[in-house]
Amino acid sequence: MPIPARALAVTLAAGALLALPGLWAGARAEPPSSEAIVEAFEAVLGPIRANRPSHAKGTCAAGHFTATPEGTRLSVAPVFNGQRVATIIRFGVGVGNPAGPDTGRTTRSLSIRFETPSGDTWDMANISAPIFGSPTPEALVAGLLARRPDPATGQPNPQAVAAFVAANPATTLQGRWLAATLLPASWATTPYWGVNAFRFQGTDGQVRHARWSFEPAAGTQRLTEEETRTKPANFLADELRQRVAQAPVEFDMVLQFAAPGDDVTNPTIAWPDDRPRAVVGRLAVTEVAPGPGGACDPISFLQLDMAPGVTYSDDPTLQARTGAYAVSLSRRLQ
Numbered sequence: 001m002p003i004p005a006r007a008l009a010v011t012l013a014a015g016a017l018l019a020l021p022g023l024w025a026g027a028r029a030e031p032p033s034s035e036a037i038v039e040a041f042e043a044v045l046g047p048i049r050a051n052r053p054s055h056a057k058g059t060c061a062a063g064h065f066t067a068t069p070e071g072t073r074l075s076v077a078p079v080f081n082g083q084r085v086a087t088i089i090r091f092g093v094g095v096g097n098p099a100g101p102d103t104g105r106t107t108r109s110l111s112i113r114f115e116t117p118s119g120d121t122w123d124m125a126n127i128s129a130p131i132f133g134s135p136t137p138e139a140l141v142a143g144l145l146a147r148r149p150d151p152a153t154g155q156p157n158p159q160a161v162a163a164f165v166a167a168n169p170a171t172t173l174q175g176r177w178l179a180a181t182l183l184p185a186s187w188a189t190t191p192y193w194g195v196n197a198f199r200f201q202g203t204d205g206q207v208r209h210a211r212w213s214f215e216p217a218a219g220t221q222r223l224t225e226e227e228t229r230t231k232p233a234n235f236l237a238d239e240l241r242q243r244v245a246q247a248p249v250e251f252d253m254v255l256q257f258a259a260p261g262d263d264v265t266n267p268t269i270a271w272p273d274d275r276p277r278a279v280v281g282r283l284a285v286t287e288v289a290p291g292p293g294g295a296c297d298p299i300s301f302l303q304l305d306m307a308p309g310v311t312y313s314d315d316p317t318l319q320a321r322t323g324a325y326a327v328s329l330s331r332r333l334q
C-alpha cells in the first residue's frame with residue numbers, strides 16, 4: 001500500500017503508544033469495538049491496505065516446535081503433547097512502514113502459527129520487550145487518536161501528546177524500557193515475550209496463570225550504539241538467512257508463573273524475576289524466505305485459545321486483540 005509520508009515518522013512499536021487522559025477511563029462501560037481500534041490505527045497511518053498497521057515490516061520463516069516433558073505436564077493443549085509441531089513464523093520490526101529501517105528504537109517480533117499433526121492450529125505474536133505500551137484497549141485507542149496528524153501541520157499535536165504522557169504514566173513504561181535497552185544484534189539473539197497472561201491447564205487438572213517468553217539458544221546479543229548507527233537498513237533478514245543456512249536458529253519457550261497478588265490483567269507490568277519458571281518446549285527455525293512475502297503474509301497471528309490447555313486470562317488487551325487483528329487482516333487482504 002502507498003504509505004502516507006506522515007507515516008514515515010510514526011513508529012508503532014506494538015503499543016509504544018500514549019493515552020489520552022480520561023477520554024475513556026470510567027466514562028464508558030463498553031471497551032472500543034474491533035472496528036474502532038482499527039480505525040484509530042488508520043487515523044494515524046492512513047487506510048490499511050496490504051500491510052499490517054503494526055510490525056508492518058517482516059520476513060517469513062518456518063520450522064518446528066517440540067514440547068519438553070515439563071511442557072506436556074503443564075498444558076494439556078495438543079501443541080504440548082510432545083510430538084513435533086510444524087510452524088509458520090514471521091520475524092518483524094515494530095514500524096508502521098514496511099520500508100522502515102531495522103535500526104529504530106522499537107520492538108522486534110516473533111510471530112508463530114503452530115500446526116499440529118492432528119490439524120489443530122495455535123497462533124501467537126511476541127515482542128522483544130517484556131511489557132506492552134498500553135494497560136487497556138481504551139488507552140491504546142486514545143493514544144492513537146492523540147497522535148493523529150493535525151491536518152494543518154501533518155504532525156501530531158505536541159500538547160495533546162504531552163498531556164497523554166502526564167496523565168497516563170503507564171503508557172510510557174515500554175518506551176522507557178526500549179530507551180534503556182540496546183537493540184538486538186539479530187532476530188536470533190533476543191528474547192521475545194508474549195506479554196499477556198494466559199491460563200494453563202496441566203495434566204494434574206490445575207489451572208495456572210502464566211506468561212511465556214522465547215529465550216534464544218544463541219544467547220542475548222545486542223548492538224552497541226556505534227553499530228546501530230552503521231548497520232544497513234535491512235540487515236536483520238540478511239543476517240537471519242545467513243545464520244539459518246549454517247544451522248537452525250533455536251529458542252526455548254519458557255513459562256513464568258504468577259504468584260498470588262500478581263496483576264494478571266495489566267500488560268504494562270512485568271512480574272518479578274523470582275517467579276517460578278519452566279522450559280516447556282523448543283522452537284527451531286529451519287527456513288527463511290529468500291525475499292519479501294511468503295506463507296506468513298496472509299496470517300494475522302491472532303492470539304487464540306487452545307482450550308482447554310491454554311485459555312485467555314481476564315487481561316482486556318488480550319480480549320481486544322482477537323477482533324482487532326481479524327478486522328485488520330480483512331482490510332489488508334481486500
Ligand code: HEM
Nearest residue numbers: 014054055109111125126127132137300317320324328329
Ligand atoms: C489492545 C491491545 C492490542 C491491539 C488492539 C493490537 C492490534 C494489532 C493489530 C491490529 C495488528 C495487525 C494485525 C494484522 O493485520 O495482521 C497487530 C499486530 C501485532 N501486534 Fe498487536 N495489538 C495489541 C496488543 C499487542 C501486544 C500486547 C503485543 C505483544 C506481544 C502485540 C504484538 C503484536 C505483533 C508482534 C504484531 C505483528 C504480528 C505479525 O507478525 O503479523 N500486540 N496488533
